[in-house]
Every structure is written in C-alpha cells, then in structure tokens.
Amino acid sequence: MAATYVQDQEAYVSSASETGISVTLDAAPTANNLLVAHVHVRSGDGISAITASGWSGASFEIVSGEASAVLYKVSDGTETTTTFSFTGGNGEPAAIVTEFSGLDSIAPFDGASSVASGSASSLTPSDVTPSSAPGLAHGGVSCSIGSSSRTLDTPAGYTFIESAGLTSAYNPLIRTAYKTYADTTAVSVTGTASGATELAVHLALFKEPTAGYTHPTLSAATLVPAGGNTYQPRVSYSFP
Amino acid sequence: MAFRASNVIPQTAYQTVKAAAVQLRLNVQAMVAHLAATNATYDYLRGVYQTLKRANDQFTSLRSTPGLADYAMAQEDDPTYDVAAEFVGMQNTIASALAWMEANVPLSVTLRPLSEWNDGGSLVATSFTPAQTAQLRTHLNEVVASVA
Numbered sequence A: 001m002a003a004t005y006v007q008d009q010e011a012y013v014s015s016a017s018e019t020g021i022s023v024t025l026d027a028a029p030t031a032n033n034l035l036v037a038h039v040h041v042r043s044g045d046g047i048s049a050i051t052a053s054g055w056s057g058a059s060f061e062i063v064s065g066e067a068s069a070v071l072y073k074v075s076d077g078t079e080t081t082t083t084f085s086f087t088g089g090n091g092e093p094a095a096i097v098t099e100f101s102g103l104d105s106i107a108p109f110d111g112a113s114s115v116a117s118g119s120a121s122s123l124t125p126s127d128v129t130p131s132s133a134p135g136l137a138h139g140g141v142s143c144s145i146g147s148s149s150r151t152l153d154t155p156a157g158y159t160f161i162e163s164a165g166l167t168s169a170y171n172p173l174i175r176t177a178y179k180t181y182a183d184t185t186a187v188s189v190t191g192t193a194s195g196a197t198e199l200a201v202h203l204a205l206f207k208e209p210t211a212g213y214t215h216p217t218l219s220a221a222t223l224v225p226a227g228g229n230t231y232q233p234r235v236s237y238s239f240p
Numbered sequence B: 001m002a003f004r005a006s007n008v009i010p011q012t013a014y015q016t017v018k019a020a021a022v023q024l025r026l027n028v029q030a031m032v033a034h035l036a037a038t039n040a041t042y043d044y045l046r047g048v049y050q051t052l053k054r055a056n057d058q059f060t061s062l063r064s065t066p067g068l069a070d071y072a073m074a075q076e077d078d079p080t081y082d083v084a085a086e087f088v089g090m091q092n093t094i095a096s097a098l099a100w101m102e103a104n105v106p107l108s109v110t111l112r113p114l115s116e117w118n119d120g121g122s123l124v125a126t127s128f129t130p131a132q133t134a135q136l137r138t139h140l141n142e143v144v145a146s147v148a
Helices: B008-037 B042-063 B068-076 B083-104 B134-145
Strands: A004-012 A018-026 A034-042 A050-052 A056-063 A068-074 A083-086 A092-101 A111-121 A135-144 A157-167 A171-183 A191-207 A233-234 B110-113
Touching: A004 A018, A004 A171, A004 B068, A018 A092, A034 A083, A034 A135, A034 A171, A034 A191, A050 A056, A050 A068, A050 B083, A056 A111, A056 A191, A068 A111, A068 A135, A068 A191, A083 A092, A092 A135, A092 A157, A092 A171, A092 B008, A092 B042, B008 B042, B008 B068, B008 B134, B068 B083, B083 B134
Parallel strands: A004 A157
Antiparallel strands: A004 A092, A018 A083, A034 A068, A034 A092, A050 A083, A056 A068, A111 A191, A135 A171, A135 A191, A157 A171, A233 B110
C-alpha cells in the first residue's frame, strides 16, 4: 500500500505575541499513521526551537527573525489537537498538520533539507537521497510577507495539501504539498513566491515499511559525560 | 439536553478501526520480514512493541463505541461474519505478541566499560538474531493473519 494522504488541518493566529499555536484535526488520527507539521512564525525574534510533546523535528530555519519548522510524529491515535510551542520568543504563527497512512511506524523519517532567506522569490534546499523506496516527500514553503501582498506556489511535481495564514501584507503564509517516490533517486523541491519575501523551504522524506531497517548508530562521544565517567549503560541481551 | 456532537459515532469508529488494522498489518508484515532476514536491535524491538501497543490501545478505546458492532455487521452484509468475535480475535493476537515480548525481551540495563565498545567509538548495538526472534515472528504472523 502506497503512502496515502488521509487528512489535514490548518491554523493561524492574528497576533504578533503568540508563544505557541494549536491545530485541531477534524477527526482523531489513526494509530501508527504519520503526522507531519509545518509551522511558521512571523516576527519570531529569538525563537530557537519549535516543539510539541512527543514530536520530532525534521528541520528548522530562522532568518531575519522568521522561524519555521517541520516536525513529525507516529500517531498513537490521540493527537486530535496538537500545540506547538516556541522556545525563546514569540510571534504571529500559522501551522498545518497532515496525516498520512502507509508509512513506517518505527522509524519513518528518512532525511530532510531546508533553506531560508531574508529576501527571495525562489529557493531550493539541497536534494535529499532516500535510503529506501518507496516513500513520501513532504514539501513545505512558508514566508513572512512584507509590505506587499504575496502568494506561494505549489512546488512543481507535488500535490497541494493546504494553505495557512494570509496573503496580505505583514502576515505569515504557508503552503504544503507532497509526492510519493518509487526509487532512491535524489528528491528535490523548489519553493516560489509571487515576489521577494522572507522565504523558507523545507523538504522531508518518510519511508514506507521495509525489511531493510537500519537503526541509526549512537555516537559514544555524545554519551560520555563531561565528568569523564568511563562506564556507560548498555542494554543487556539474552533471551531465555 | 444539548446536541451530542463530541462523541464518536459508529461510522467514524469503524473507519478508524479498519484503517488502524490495515496500517498495523502493513507494518507487521515488514517487521516479520526484517526479523527473519537480519539481526534486530533492541530499539527495533521497542518499535515493534510500540506499534502493537498503539494499535491495541486505539482498538480498546473504540470498541466500546455504542452501536459499533451493529453498524459493522450491517456494513459487512455477511450473516456468517461475526465481527465482534473477529475483533476480539485480532486483539488477542496482539495481546499474545505483546505478552511474549514482555516475557522474553530483557528490559534490564547493565553497565559496560567504555573499553568494551567497538573500535569506532560507537555504542555496541544490542541485537537479536533471527533464531532468537523466531517465536516473536510466529506471534506477529498471527497478528497479520487476523487482519484480512
């Protein structure tokens, strides 16, 4: 079963001092389906992270005080409403949450790339090469509109999911899209706006279930405490 | 009396149960293939457990939806299909797989000196061979077989 779009919902708050934003899906998601969120905060000066309990970050960008992030989570069926919090600052937020079925329930994330600019009408983050196929690419374009209204285009080759925010001056705006791929050829996305604006483009890849699972290797260096403790925990392994 | 808008109706509950069962089967089939083909890390087995538990918890929360059984029977339009029994049977296979993992996958943590780590400085991965997970694969195949 190929990865399939299930549902989405968007949210926007017309206030420049928000420390978070909540998105409520129309229906409770299905257990083990994948949830992907794109959050953008206009005038988000000082924001160092965008988080939600139980969610993992795929990519994060901050430029000229505009923060944006893509996050994901394997659903346990309870995430009808999710609140995304901003660390270190506040701003005017918009967000989109999308549910997909048919993806891996253990380690769906297969890489991400993102890029942002204080003034651009088109941006292309680095290509991402899937470790396995088939899979799903989530492309998100977001911007903080200046004094002139702007619109965002659906990336070429992608299927439109949702738009959040407003196209008029001094508002955040998000446009998300997705596509599936059948082989491990590098995946790209280009985000374009109707004119120069503070722009961010995110690309995240997610795997379908595969027998070729490879768990990421933990680095010993990151586990050694600064105090120089020479003993580290390791899970014992023996079956009765 | 207010209009009851916040409760889950049988149609929504049954659609979610079906979708969750399909998603579970899809993933468990891949898990069985992976466990048979190669050694599985402790983290992978934890993912297997979490996948089973997430589905089982949602099934449990939805099975008490008023009218679910009657709605499901009407939708399937098959007098020989006992949807309630099959639902219970599916959950029983999941429970068996979870019980096996709880009884057989060690949860204890030991301390190992850094010198026992491999030359690359990476954590020595705890792994379980296909032979060690053979019984688990049997339980997982029963989960797959319980979903048509």
